[in-house]
Amino acid sequence: MTLISFVVPVYDVQGYLRECLDSILGQSFTDIEVIAIDDKSPDHSGDILAEYAARDPRLRVISLDENEGQGPARNRGAAMATGDYIWFLDSDDWLAEGAIQAVADRLADTTAEVLIVDWARAYWTGRVDRSIPGQRFHLAPPVFAAREWPEVLDILHVPWNKVIRRDLLERIDFHFRSGWYEDVPFTYRLLLTADRISLLDRTCVYYRRRRSGAATGTLGDGHFAIFPNWAQVFDTFDDSRPGAAELRALLFRRMIWHFLMVRGNDDRMPKHLRKRYFGEMTDHYRRYLPPGGYPRPGGVEGLKHRLVARGGHHTFQALRLAFRANAFTKRKARKYKRKASKAARSTAKLGREALLRAYYQVQLRLPMDPKLALYAAYWYRGYSCNPAAVYAKARELAPDVHGVWVVRRDKVDTMPPGVDYVVSGTPSYYRALARAHWLVNNVNWPDMVVKRPGSVHLMTHHGTPLKVMGIDQIAYPGGVGDPDFGAQMRRADRWDYSITANAFTSEMWARAYPCRYETLETGYPRNDRLAQATPEEVARVRAELGIAPTDRVVLYAPTHREHHPGYHPPFDAATLLNAVGPNGLLLIRSHYFHDRANAPVTRREIERVRDVSGYPSVEDLYLAADVLVTDYSSLMFDYSVLDRPIVIYAPDWQAYRLVRGVYFDIMAEPPGAVATSFPDLVALFRADAVDDDAATKARSQFRARFSSLEDGHAAERVVRRVFRDEPA
Incomplete structure (x- = not known):
């Protein structure tokens, strides 16, 4: 058994x-x-x-x-x-x-x-x-x-x-x-x-x-269930058992402790229910007080017991407020000293910013614009990613909504014609932040942004996660870029909706961002274009990029390593091009392209290698590429929508997973062929193994897990739910 x-x-x-x-x-x-x-x-x-x-x-x-x-x-x-x-x-x-x-x-x-x-x-x-x-x-x-x-x-x-x-x-x-x-x-x-x-x-x-x-952190009247449950303990208590009198007295003390613990937690008991709750405490105290009394605690805790016994709610509340005020005063004094010291060091810098923040506070007191939606992507780097796809679909399905983008001053010239925008850091920016009904972003808005009652914050994210994110990074301190996890969570507390591309991401975000938001498991809006792409569009994009129909295009896009700045995987463009074949064309989307040009190359080879790190549309590059080579980048999940060969080139996998942390083993569940050294990568292309039966099977399993929702209608699902309040 x-x-x-x-x-x-x-x-x-x-x-x-x-x-x-x-x-x-x-x-x-x-x-x-x-x-x-x-x-x-x-x-x-x-x-x-x-x-x-x-x-x-x-x-x-x-x-x-x-x-x-x-x-x-x-x-x-x-x-x-x-x-x-x-x-x-x-x-x-x-x-x-x-x-x-x-x-x-x-x-x-x-x-x-x-x-x-x-x-x-x-x-x-x-x-x-x-x-x-x-x-x-x-x-x-x-x-x-x-x-x-x-x-x-x-x-x-x-x-x-x-x-x-x-x-x-x-x-x-x-x-x-x-x-x-x-x-x-x-x-x-x-x-x-x-x-x-x-x-x-x-x-x-x-x-x-x-x-x-958790129930323990939920505000509401559900906490009144504590009373019938404790009543059941005493109503079924057997006074005939040995030692019953002592046990009843100790249970009574435990019951009052439990009542007071719940009453003292402001995350459980709403203000308008506190008096009623206190009355229930008093009723149970008087109903179940043992005939011989009980070992009442001393000090402040004992005082609380005495107030419960006589129904002294007002005195209890007054003492509680006094204790809290005293603690608050001490905290404020410490905080003021820190702020004064900091302000003395940066008074000049804070002058203009303080004026703009004050202007923002004024704007927060004015009515929201019920038709204004504010968009941003990648810390104001321009029009892109999921927010851009949502913006375009909202113009179609919710034309009465006025969409405005936030953009850095140095990126203004990248904005498409006809797209309204404000420049970050200007009065117009602060006014839009304060007055917008909808705020859409693929990263978090700054800490100073206030979540207004009635406003709607849509977090689109910008990729399916392989590397750990949010509070899951606590277990991997070597890869943490922002160690203030409390601030991270407070920013995430503003979300009303969180978009995910698959069930896996929904699970991971529930761990990484344990906040109160509605998950929209819709697929990624930015991938609608990939799902709907026609051969004609692919040919047009390749032609605009100067790529011949006969070219075999390899897009190499390694990820950034926060824990290892300056690192780049071993890579030699000429050697790889030679393995790809005479019609090979290598596109490198990397900040480290020029660092890699170490080996001597011919003029023809230089012409067959292009640095596309600054190219504005990664979707164009996806459509143009015949093969994607990456390591741990979320690009692999998006590119899999096209059902084209993907190669994982991960020479530092063991170090990456141990230091940066990952959600699953990309070596065991890859989207295609795998190479852990540069010679292995070259060998894959020489043997034409990047799209053999094994690689195709792996890609099929990967797509089933991560890309099944990408049907070209993700943006529509998001807009209907968020802007038109239609059921999910």
Whole structure:
């Protein structure tokens, strides 16, 4: 028989689910089963479960037709469990390596009915804190009942830190409630019933403290569910059991602590509900106060208890505001000193900027222009990428919207005729930033931009990610260009919509940018042109670039390496051209082109090599090229829409993946042929292996994963959703 059945409810966790499943199924101890309940998840979690179940029979998936909530989902999973023990694990958390073996060993040693494991809180910032109660686990007896070691009642009341004998669950016939705080009656029913409890002094679970999406950080009246759940604990309490009086008193203290913890979190309790919530606290205090009293804490915490007992909401609120005001004053004093010092060093520079910022603040107080859409791309470098495709389609489908671009002064001459624009840093720029209804960008707007109520921010991004992005970069400090992840997330908090080109990107952005936005999984608008390209358009583009119909064009476009400035892969244009053949033409889109002209070349070879780094339209280059050679650039995902040969040339792959970090192994799942050295790259072309059967099969699999949505109508889908408010 299976030792442990993992029960994993799944809802809206596409960015974290793989890590959770890998942490269970990848352990050395294998005598387990995993029952995952797809609780009508709105994202790709169901697809991920199906993928894992297809390759590992230990995973069983229950797919629900309607969303029931975490508690009922757990009930369904527990009913199907066959293991001796059940371990409820949340689908955004993960197990430490070796955790299951350690649990199995402890269960064998103790025959515990409930085994509580230690855990650590893993924050989105990368900080990991071991649990405070876990630091006292070594003080507990090897096996005990709650009356013998009452401190167990102060251990976090959640299901995921407990491994429970299935027959104990069946004996108490417990069923989770729907709604929040359903784990309270579950925990204390178990602990008060079990005769054999044990603790494992080892971090087994990493509890993810999500930046957004968790109930603990959700504002609303759902937190009132705490009261009926605690009422269930006391209404079912058995006063006839040994040590009942002491246990009831300690549970009461724990209940008031829990109430106050929720009340003290402004991310949970809206202002207009705080008085009502306090009244509920007082009612429960008076209803369940033990006849013999309870060990009330001292100090400020004890004062809070006394205010709850007498219903002193106004005094409680006044004291709370006083404490916060004192802390705020101290923080402001420290901040003022830092600002004063900084301002003294840069007064002259800040003069004009301060005036413009003041002008921006004035404009923010004026009404938004309901017909103004502001566009930008690549930090104001001009008209390009996804924003340009959205702009063009909006002119067609939402002609009443006035589109205006932001452009740097040195890029003004690149703007197409008829496209309205403002120059960055001018009063017109600040006015448009403040007054626009829609703001569309493929990178983030500056930190100073205010998200006005009612405004709509569309983040288009500018590529499918191979390299890690957002807060996923915390694990790869050597490749981080912007270490202020808090600022990154605050910029992303402004997004209303985030465009993705495929399910993979949706999953990765959910991890990298854990903010509240709607994902538009539409394909990339900029790729509409590639999907709709005709042979006639290809011929026209090649002719405009001076490329003959018989030329075999190779586009070489390596990516920038933030962690290794100045590096360029070994490359010799003449040698590669010789391998391509007499009709070869090499286009190099790279900032380092001239650095590579080391080997002597003939005049003809120079004529057959072109630096197209400054060419304004990369889409033209895609259409003109017969083969793409790249390394880790997102260009490969766009170019795959054309279904033409792609070669991965990655001589520094091992260093890149370790330092910069990647989301998947491009060597194992390439879009075509692979070379890890320049001689290998040359050999591929000489052997005509860039488009052989193996390369074609790899490209087909790559396209199925990353390009299936690219049907030429992505921009239309985006415009209809964002500008015309049509259903996704």
